[in-house]
Amino acid sequence: MNTQKIFTQVLVLFFIIVVGFFIRKKGIIDKKMNKGLTELILNVTLPFMIIASFNFPFSKDMLLNAGKLLLISALVHLSLVFASKYIFIKYPKEVKSVLRFSMIFSNCGFMGYPVVESVYGKEGVFYTAIFNISFNILIWTVGVMLFSPEKEDKNYKKALINPGILSVLIGLLVFMLSINIPEPLYKTLEMVGSTTTPLSMIIIGSMLADVNVKEIFGSSTTYVITFVRLIAIPIVTYLILKFLGYSGIFLGIPVLIMAMPAAANTALFAERYNADTNLASRCVFVTTLMSTFTIPLIMLLL
Known part of the structure; x- marks a missing residue:
């Protein structure tokens, strides 16, 4: 990989984060607007980006690659579910739930897509959307279970029907049927x-x-x-996949997604299920802040 390009792209993302920090401090945007923008991204702009990323002529190789990445994703996430149970076993329940959630679920949406796109382009977004299917399913099943063990609280409908999954399904339909999206519609999706x-x-x-x-x-x-x-999760992911002989996107995308900070949903789930919201906010803050330094270092492995 072009090391200079990697550092430049991450630096650009960091500067935009700084812009967001200062305009919030100046009162240009408030908490209500922040929530509205979050909904806009999750329900409109991110699904549009995902669908646009599937606008490739059908390729059997790409489909096989997507299937392989989905399998890797499932194995990685399930391994984290298992490992987190023992790593944080001595912590109190309300603390343990936050720590396990933070360990299992990375910020693969807000930060994952932009970082992968900066390295692999539109094709990287395509494969990341596939990789994140496991994330979307597990966060609404295992993720909820961590905070609320009662079976009735697990939202299987949200796990399977949400804008992230639906946009991937639409994109797969476009890709597999080689649907030629009209240019005005494609440009709208892209812009x-x-x-x-x-x-x-x-x-x-x-x-x-x-x-x-x-x-x-x-x-x-x-x-x-x-x-x-x-540090630990992306490096272990790298070593295992490297040992198994993976390279290219099969190594780069899983490692990059695993190098992302704790998911923003950590704080949201903690608040909803009366866990340690202060710890959850700190986890999101510190991992996000430090990731601007650690992501470029992890990228050097690739």
Whole structure:
């Protein structure tokens, strides 16, 4: 990979995060607007970007590659579910649920897509959308179970029917049937979808502006999850896949997605199920902040 290009792209993303931080501090956007922009991304711009990324002529090789990445994704995520159970076994329940969630689920949407796109282009978005199918299913089943073990609280409908999954299904239909999307419609998908990256980074910056920095760095627990999430997981993923003989996208995309910070949903789920919301916010803040330094380092492995 072009090391200079990698650092430049991550630096651009970091600068956009800084923009989001300052415009929130200046009151240009508020919490309500932040929530609205988040909904806009999750329900409109990101699905548009995903569908546009599937606008390739059908290729059996690409389909086989997608299937292989989906299998890798399922194995990686399920391994994290298993490992997290024992790594954080000594922590109290309300703390353990936050730490396990942060370990299993990375910010593969807001940060994953932009970073992968900066390295692999539109084809990378295509494969990342496939890779993230496991994430979307597990976060609404295993993810909910971590905070609320009662069976009735697991939302299987949301796991299978959400904009992320639906856009992948539509995209797969376009790809497998070689549907020629009319240029005006494709340009609309592409232009709206292209706003995902800057909007996502601005929202992350805005989220960081809400956290009381003085309270963040006093807890050793925050440092533990930061090390596990940003360094241990991507390096172990890299070593295992490398040992198994994987290279190219089969190595790069899983490692990059695993190098992302804790999912923003960590704080949302903690609040909904009365877990440690303060710890959840700290996990999201610190891992997001530190990822701007660790992601370029992880990229050097590739």
